[in-house]
Amino acid sequence: MAASPHAPNATFRRLRGQRSPAEFAALVRRAAKEIGETVSCDARYIGRVESGEIRCPNYAYERVFLHLFPGRTLTDLGFAPREVVRGRSARVPAAPSPTPHPSKESDVLRRAFMAGGSATVAAATLTFSLLGDHRPPPARAGEAEVAAVEDAVRQIRLLDDRHGADALYRRAAEPLRAAYALLDAGAARQSTEDRLHAGAGELALSVGWLAHDSNRFEDARSHYAEALATARVAGDAGLEAHAFCNTAFLARDCGRPREAVRAAQAGQRAARGLGSARLLSLLSLREAGGWAGLADRSSCEDALSRAHTHFSRGAVEADPEWMSFFGEAELESLEAKCWAELGEYGRAARHARRAADLQDPHFARNVALYTAELADDLARAGAPDEAAWAGGRVLDLLTEVQSTRVRSLLAGTARTLVPHQRSPRVGDFLARHAPV
Structure with a gap:
């Protein structure tokens, strides 16, 4: 039976079953x-x-839902028939607006993403949703503008998952500038203002991550600091925890392990009242990475133990949506990094292999990253043929993923394997890697 207007869609909720919203979203993707x-x-x-x-999904989601639940109709899934929703909308007079209707705009963007065949084209299109075809931002931000900022965050994350950061970073800076222009303009309602602060902060973190993954560390640091300042001004503990989480990750990559520990601990303090054990797990893993960088094995093991304890409590509604990437595969990968930092490459390789095996293929960039980490750990653990095999898999994935981080890891693996180049498998890998 279809859901009545504004009533909860209990049918769809039952279909989700025991999965968390984030887990079910991954299934939809x-x-x-x-x-x-x-x-x-x-x-x-x-x-x-x-x-x-959402009384009735757009055509893209309709096709996905009907594929996910074969033999059912939209009404079987608890939605209202499309003609009912459209008919009701048609009877409501609409004031003229210079900005496209949000649902139509989303469909336009989706088609642009698919037709463009390029992550850079897709990212450039995000600007349209924020600026209304390059018109100045409105005097006051409204629901449509805030929704556009939030959608820009999701689109950047989606494209990063599939293509990596390199092709996206420069283009994604424009939507970020637009978002902060909206923030400066303010909003008529406090609830809209709060959402705008959160959206702009999350967008700063997303763009910062693109810089981070492209080895533009100073740019990343600036974006993360901007997000942290936005969180502090808005009193948004969730955004603050996210900003500290990314800052800890960046500090570790920049060779500042003590800063990584401090940032991860600050993130845990911000996250304590949010009700998300998974967030605390990730922040504990960031802390463990910092301790590993300081060669403090005991503190590292303590943080890893806390991370596993928090993770075992499972996913809940309170988990932030940006954490959809954080599952068992990411936990294994972050633990592998700790053991590699401590020089235990065999142990690191076991965790990296589990990460690569467990990763959802949808996250192509992460599959490439985990496999590259596995190759590097195997090379350093004295298993050159296995390392070359894993490196070859990464080279296959680099046809669809653009990530400086992955390429840098693979280059390090290649250097480690040079003394073993007489092995046919290693020789083949090195020959394939040379033009990359």
Whole structure:
């Protein structure tokens, strides 16, 4: 039976079962990939469906949902028939607006992403949703502008998952500038203002991550600091915890392990009242990475133990939507990094192998990263043939993923394997890697 207007979609909620919204969103994205569709589904979208806010999905989501639940109709999934929703909308007079209707705009963007065949084209299109075809931002930000900022965050994350950061970073800076222009303009309602602060801060973190993954560390540091300042001004503990989490990660990559420890601990303090054990798990892993960089094995093991304890408590509604990437695969990868930093490459390789095996193929960039980490750990653990095999897999993935981080890891592996180049498998890998 279809959900009545504004009533919760209980049917869809039952179909989700025991999965968290983030886990179910990942399932939706996998289903989309199976049929060549593109949707940026996340926990918030699932929440909007279940609350009844989305009475009928757009055509892209319709195709995905019907593929995910074969033999069912939209009404079987708790949605209202499309003609009912459209008919009701048609009877409501609409004031003229210079900005496209949000749902139509989303479909335009989706088509642009698919037709462009390029992450850079897609990222450039994000500007349209924020600036309304390059018009100045409105005097006051409203619902449409805030929703556009939030959608820009999701689209950047989706594209990064599939293509890596290199092609996205320069283009993504423009939506960020637009978002902060909206923030300066302010909003008529406090609830809109709060969402705008959170959206702009999350966008700063997303753009900062693109810089981080492209080895533009100073740019990343600036964006992360901007997000942290936004969180402090807005009193947003969730955004603050996210900013500290990214800052800790960056500090470790920049060779500042003590700063990584301090930032991760500050993030845990910010996250304590948020009710997300998974967030505390990730922050504990960031702390463990810092202790490993300081060669403090005891403190590292203590932080890893806390991370596993928090993780074992499972996913909950309170988990932030940006953490959709954080599952067992990422936990294994971050633990592998700790053991590698401590010089235990064999142990690191076991965790890196589990990470690569467990990773959802949708996250192509992470599959490439985990496999590159596995190759490097195997090379340093004295298993050159296995390392070359893993390196070859990464080279295959680099046809669709653009990530300086992955390429840098692979270059280090190649250097480690040079003394073993007489091995046929190693020789083949080195020959393939040379032009990269």
